[in-house]
Amino acid sequence: MLGKETIKRDLTVVDLEAGSCDEVFEKMNHVFLEKGFVNEKYLPTICEREHKYPTALPVEPDPIAIPHTEADAIITPFIAPVRLKSTIPWGDMSDPNHKLDVKLVFLLGFNEPGAHIELLQILMHNFSRPEWVKSLYQAETEDEYYDAVMAMEWTHD
Template sequence: MDASLICDELCELDLDVQSTDEFFEKMSVKAQTLGYVTANFLQAIKEREFNYPTALPVEPYPVAIPHSDPVNIIKQFIAPVRLKHEIDWCEMANNDNILKVRVVFLLGFKREEGHVELLQLLIENFQDKEIMDQLLAAETKEKFLDIVKHLKGF
């Protein structure tokens, strides 16, 4: 997979948010300001998340992979984010189950093709306890990004 999709300027380390809405609001402003998404991105991603939640119940730690429809993406990106604290996030395909999420990979793709393979690759990495422990322990944004850019398959 192409590591150039990993966006340094959209990466956040210890983003302080209390909810998914606050996460989407902060990340949407940043992504729109930097020219990655349209003005409609925030509303679109909130609606999509409400209808199709994106938290994965992977072990050792749940991870969220929110994404919007391609029409709202200007430049493709993968924005890896570590939250300061766990927040409640609805489980994918099971809106009634709430997971505690601290790692989020916000995805922005202009086309549908290839993203299934990327998701499979990310899930494989998210199930590796050593990798997840490293992501949670990274002391700097640079170290965090280095771990992300060296995930298996990138």
């Protein structure tokens, strides 16, 4: 299973300014390419996949997006925790025609098909923990945000 080492401090971003999911992907793609996490297939494939299969989860207290793409676009597995400066409309996973206001995005990069299933279960478990989600909003710096993310429970129901 992929572990906590998959969550990358150098891919952690607080207050990213973006007006759409595509803009989030474009901005993060530059970072991912520069650091060698993805190849040139990443940006077109994640945009295409997100438009076909949106990834915003209608969890409480706030929706969270978990975009991911095909394994052949990923060089090194990662989770990039991103908090946007403002909410943006993001397609609802359960109803692609419905938009949710998202501020927390966990970009997932896995290079082995199926390797992410247990990790997604762990993330889903934590997304349902209001005190953990609240800590993500309270973090003031990227270091604090990363520490808050890393404080997730590493088990699932």
